Structures are given as structure tokens and as C-alpha cells.
Amino acid sequence: xxxxxxxxxxxxxxxxxxxxxxxxxxxxxxxxxxxxxxxxxxxxxxxxxxxxxxxxxxxxxxxxxxxxxxxxxxxxxxxxxxxxxxxxxxxxxxxxxxxxxxxxxxxxxxxxxxxxxxxxxxxxxxxxxxxxxxxxxxxxxxxxxxxxxxxxxxxxxxxxxxxxxxxxxxxxxxxxxxxxxxxxxxxxxxxxxxxxxxxxxxxxxxxxxxxxxxxxxxxxxxxxxxxxxxxxxxxxxxxxxxxxxxxxxxxxxxxxxxx
Amino acid sequence: xxxxxxxxxxxxxxxxxxxxxxxxxxxxxxxxxxxxxxxxxxxxxxxxxxxxxxxxxxxxxxxxxxxxxxxxxxxxxxxxxxxxxxxxxxxxxxxxxxxxxxxxxxxxxxxxxxxxxxxxxxxxxxxxxxxxxxxxxxxxxxxxxxxxxxxxxxxxxxxxxxxxxxxxxxxxxxxxxxxxxxxxxxxxxxxxxxxxxxxxxxxxxxxxxxxxxxxxxxxxxxxxxxxxxxxxxxxxxxxxxxxxxxxxxxxxxxxxxxxxxxxxxxxxxxx
Numbered sequence: 001x002x003x004x005x006x007x008x009x010x011x012x013x014x015x016x017x018x019x020x021x022x023x024x025x026x027x028x029x030x031x032x033x034x035x036x037x038x039x040x041x042x043x044x045x046x047x048x049x050x051x052x053x054x055x056x057x058x059x060x061x062x063x064x065x066x067x068x069x070x071x072x073x074x075x076x077x078x079x080x081x082x083x084x085x086x087x088x089x090x091x092x093x094x095x096x097x098x099x100x101x102x103x104x105x106x107x108x109x110x111x112x113x114x115x116x117x118x119x120x121x122x123x124x125x126x127x128x129x130x131x132x133x134x135x136x137x138x139x140x141x142x143x144x145x146x147x148x149x150x151x152x153x154x155x156x157x158x159x160x161x162x163x164x165x166x167x168x169x170x171x172x173x174x175x176x177x178x179x180x181x182x183x184x185x186x187x188x189x190x191x192x193x194x195x196x197x198x199x200x201x202x203x204x205x206x207x208x209x210x211x212x213x214x215x216x217x218x219x220x221x222x223x224x225x226x227x228x229x230x231x232x233x234x235x236x237x238x239x240x241x242x243x244x245x246x247x248x249x250x251x252x253x254x255x256x257x258x259x
Numbered sequence: 260x261x262x263x264x265x266x267x268x269x270x271x272x273x274x275x276x277x278x279x280x281x282x283x284x285x286x287x288x289x290x291x292x293x294x295x296x297x298x299x300x301x302x303x304x305x306x307x308x309x310x311x312x313x314x315x316x317x318x319x320x321x322x323x324x325x326x327x328x329x330x331x332x333x334x335x336x337x338x339x340x341x342x343x344x345x346x347x348x349x350x351x352x353x354x355x356x357x358x359x360x361x362x363x364x365x366x367x368x369x370x371x372x373x374x375x376x377x378x379x380x381x382x383x384x385x386x387x388x389x390x391x392x393x394x395x396x397x398x399x400x401x402x403x404x405x406x407x408x409x410x411x412x413x414x415x416x417x418x419x420x421x422x423x424x425x426x427x428x429x430x431x432x433x434x435x436x437x438x439x440x441x442x443x444x445x446x447x448x449x450x451x452x453x454x455x456x457x458x459x460x461x462x463x464x465x466x467x468x469x470x471x472x473x474x475x476x477x478x479x480x481x482x483x484x485x486x487x488x489x490x491x492x493x494x495x496x497x498x499x500x501x502x503x504x505x506x507x508x509x510x511x512x513x514x515x516x517x518x519x520x521x522x523x524x525x526x527x528x529x530x
Contacts (some may be wrong), residue, residue, distance in 0.1 A: 014382075014388070017385075017388075018388055018392060021388075021389075021392060022392045022395065022396065025392065025393075025396055025404065025408065026396045026399065026400060026404070028407075028408065029396060029400055029402060029404050029407045029408065030400055032407055033400070033402050033407065048401060049324070051322075051401070051402045051403075052319060052322035052323055052324040052401050052402055052403065053319060053324040053325070055300045055301045055311065055312070055315050055316075055319070055330070055403075055406070056298075056300050056406055056412060056416065057297040057298050057300045057301035057302060058288070058297060058298055058416065058419065058420055059296055059297045059301070059302075059303065061288070061420065062287055062288050062291075062296055062297075071416060071420045073416075073417070073420070073421060073422065073423025073424070073425055074413060074422075074423050074424040074425040074427070074428070075423040075424035075425075076423060079407065080407055080413070081300075081406065081407075081412060081413075081416055103303075104327075105297075105301045105303070105309055105311060105327065105329040105330050105333060106301070106319070106324070106326075106327050106329070106330045107325065107327035107329075107330075
């Protein structure tokens with residue numbers, strides 16, 4: 001074979017191999033980073049930015065005094081090497097000095113997001129690790145059995161979870177004491193999930209992205225001056241529907257395409 | 260000189276640094292030591308000196324991450340050390356994959372595989388292609404591409420934080436190097452090794468070859484994991500200048516004729 005043929009063949013092989021490797025590699029990486037049901041340490045950037053920024057050094061995991069944080073291992077079915085926690089096993093105990101955040105060398109755990117703007121001090125109460133959600137079908141308090149385990153366990157006592165009283169029509173003389181989670185106070189620490197007495201927790205933490213819906217800019221609380229500001233974001237969208245060019249008579253006579 | 264110490268001194272030193280570094284990391288996680296915390300991706304020495312993997316940082320940059328100051332300082336420290344002083348010593352003195360591939364290649368020699376298959380059907384430039392690919396994928400997907408597949412990270416994280424199924428990474432690399440490709444992972448594919456080859460190209464510490472002492476026994480070429488860097492053996496008196504040399508010093512140890520020794524670039528060779 002000539003040198004030129006050899007060269008062309010080698011080039012073609014290299015490109016073929018690179019294409020094969022690149023596609024397999026990117027397909028794999030895309031799959032393993034697709035899991036969104038994962039609870040991150042306090043101060044974590046949004047999941048997309050977090051995956052680009054976390055260098056997987058595990059220093060937050062080592063800084064955690066309660067062994068809450070884990071580093072995802074192969075087989076954990078989480079984006080490999082990134083920190084997460086399982087509240088039912090060990091929740092976040094919300095240390096006031098938040099040791100896991102300042103040690104992050106890359107800013108994937110953003111100190112600013114857990115710093116009080118006025119005092120300039122770390123404030124774990126503004127962390128957004130997730131949001132507790134209640135399954136009212138398995139929560140025994142919603143059955144009428146008295147239980148306030150989650151309410152008592154909540155570190156933001158009285159704000160993140162409140163108890164709502166309601167008459168129990170079944171007995172006619174008792175009250176329901178229903179726990180309600182408030183998303184503006186809940187940090188997603190998971191102490192409630194840990195405390196929940198049911199076999200599988202009836203209150204559990206989900207990433208905010210998964211736990212919350214979004215009304216959009218078209219539905220406004222008209223009685224709330226602040227909420228009305230959102231109207232400014234709403235865009236007008238004009239849609240036109242094409243008018244049928246057939247005569248009205250045809251539309252009556254034409255049975256359409258039934259088959 | 261042919262003594263046991265002379266023939267294994269650098270190997271013992273290397274195993275000591277490899278195990279020692281991993282032990283310090285392990286101690287930091289298990290017993291709260293603060294000498295060296297983190298892992299080989301990013302760490303903190305004595306609670307104040309940051310060190311970060313420059314190749315991981317490059318992928319972060321491609322993925323569109325905002326680079327923090329601590330990270331950049333850590334990258335600068337590591338890059339400076341390997342670029343000016345050590346060369347590609349990460350691969351042979353730090354990386355925990357090295358003992359695994361060394362074992363596979365030792366078995367290859369003992370079992371005589373290298374006599375059966377003399378030429379390897381692959382290009383050592385694959386690692387540079389892998390760097391390019393990893394940066395393209397990082398850019399396209401917005402995640403650090405190699406860090407999500409790296410068996411190196413699986414192994415050092417495994418040692419420090421627990422393996423899970425990551426132990427399979429050890430087996431994969433071992434079997435690949437033993438049966439598929441001689442020095443396959445470290446010498447052909449690993450993009451981290453490729454990155455350190457580029458960074459360490461102009462470092463000061465070099466192996467120097469003295470052709471006058473050489474008896475052309477070729478023991479050095481037998482053990483060298485990057486045998487292409489030893490092209491001058493028995494021919495020219497010159498230092499090993501390729502960035503792909505990991506300064507593992509196995510060639511120095513196996514040489515019974517004092518034809519190979521560490522030197523400082525420009526001092527002995529004038530190159």
C-alpha cells in the first residue's frame with residue numbers, strides 16, 4: 001500500500017474511533033447526570049450548574065459532623081462522585097456555622113446563597129436543600145390520630161410546619177391536627193422525614209424543582225399588590241386560526257375522513 | 260551496581276508516596292486528620308494550601324462553570340509544580356492506578372505475553388484525542404465529561420470514601436492492561452496522563468542517558484511504560500526530554516551499568 005492510502009485509512013480509522021467513543025461517552029454521561037431526584041448540601045447551585053461546577057473532592061462530606069453527606073459511589077444510581085444526603089437515614093442537622101459550605105473549593109456550594117445579606121453572617125435558615133411534602137393519605141394526623149412528630153422535629157419550629165385544627169366530622173367531638181408545610185420557611189433538612197412515625201415516611205423531602213408547581217405569569221392574585229408585579233413579565237401572545245375556505249354547505253354535507 | 264536496594268529503591272519510594280498520600284486522604288475522612296483533605300481532584304494541604312486537578316478545571320471551564328478563586332489558585336499550584344519541577348510524576352508517584360497497571364504489566368512480562376505480541380496495534384496519541392473529546396462533550400452537555408467516567412477518580416474516591424461498585428474499575432483496568440493492550444490505560448488512553456504529559460513537557464527533573472556506559476542490554480526498554488521516550492538508548496548521550504516520561508525511574512533502577520540517572524535539565528546535558 002502507498003503512504004497516501006495508509007494515511008487516508010489511518011485518518012478514517014481515527015475519525016471513526018473518535019466518533020464511536022464520543023457518542024458512547026456523551027450518551028453515558030447524559031444518562032448518568034439525568035437524575036434530578038437528589039438532595040444536595042445547603043447552598044448548592046441549581047442542579048445544572050452544580051454538575052458543571054462540582055469537582056467531586058468530597059471536602060463537604062468530610063466537613064459534615066453528622067455524616068449526613070454522602071459521596072455518590074458507582075451503584076448508588078446518582079451522578080457519580082457528587083455529594084447528597086438521604087434524610088430518612090441521616091437528615092441535615094442545620095449547623096449554624098454550615099461547615100460543609102465554606103470548604104467547597106469551586107463554589108458549587110455557594111456561600112453567598114446561605115449568607116444573610118444584612119448581617120453578612122452565615123444563616124442556615126435560608127438554605128434551600130429541598131421541600132418537605134406530605135402524603136395526606138398515609139399521614140395518620142390526617143386520619144384523626146394525634147401525631148405531631150414532624151411538627152416537633154422541625155428546627156424552624158412553628159414556621160416551616162404549622163398545625164391546622166379542623167373538626168373531625170366522623171366522631172363529631174374530636175379535632176384533626178393536620179401538619180402543613182410552608183415552602184417559604186422549609187429548608188428541606190429532612191428532620192421531619194426522619195421523625196415521621198409511619199413505616200414509610202408520610203412526610204418526605206423532595207428537591208424544590210420536583211416538589212413545586214408554577215402558576216406562570218397569567219394567573220395573578222389580584223388582591224395582592226406585590227403579586228400583581230408579576231404581570232409585567234407576562235407576554236402577549238397572539239394566535240390566529242386559519243378559517244376554513246370551504247363553504248358552510250360543504251361542511252354539513254361532507255362527512256369528513258372517517259377512514 | 261546490582262544490589263536489591265539499588266534495583267528497587269525508586270519503586271519502594273514511589274509505593275511509599277502513593278500509599279502515603281492515599282493514607283493521609285483516608286485519615287482525613289476516617290479520623291478527621293487535617294494534613295491533607297479532599298482527594299486527587301481537589302484538596303487542601305495543612306488546612307491552607309489548595310491543590311486542584313488542572314484537567315478537571317479545564318473541563319469545568321468547557322462546561323461553562325464559573326471558576327472560583329480557590330480553584331484557580333489550586334490549579335496554579337499544581338500546574339506550577341509539575342510544569343517546572345516534577346514533570347509527569349503524578350502518574351508514577353501519586354496516582355493509585357499506577358500500582359494496578361504496574362502489576363498487570365509485571366504479569367505480562369513474567370508470563371511472556373510480550374514475547375508473543377511485540378507490537379501494540381494502537382496509537383499512543385489516543386490520550387490526546389480523549390482530551391479533545393472530553394472538552395467537546397463537556398461543552399456540549401455542560402458537565403465535566405471525564406470526571407463522570409474516570410476510573411482514576413472512582414479508585415481514589417473509593418479508597419477514601421468507600422468503593423461501592425467502583426472496585427470494578429480496578430478490575431477493568433487490570434484486565435485491559437493484562438490481556439488487551441500493553442500499558443493500555445496509562446500509556447495510551449488516559450487523558451489525565453495526557454494532560455500531565457503536556458504540562459510536564461519542560462520540567463527540570465529529567466532522566467539522563469549516558470551512551471558511553473550503556474551495554475545495550477535493553478532492560479530499561481523492557482520495563483519502561485512509555486518506551487517511545489527511550490529512543491536514545493545505546494545511541495546518544497542525552498536526557499529523556501519527552502513529556503510522556505513519567506519519571507518513574509524504573510529504567511534507572513534496572514540499569515546495572517550506571518547509564519541512566521536523574522539530572523536537572525540544562526545542567527548536565529546543555530540541552
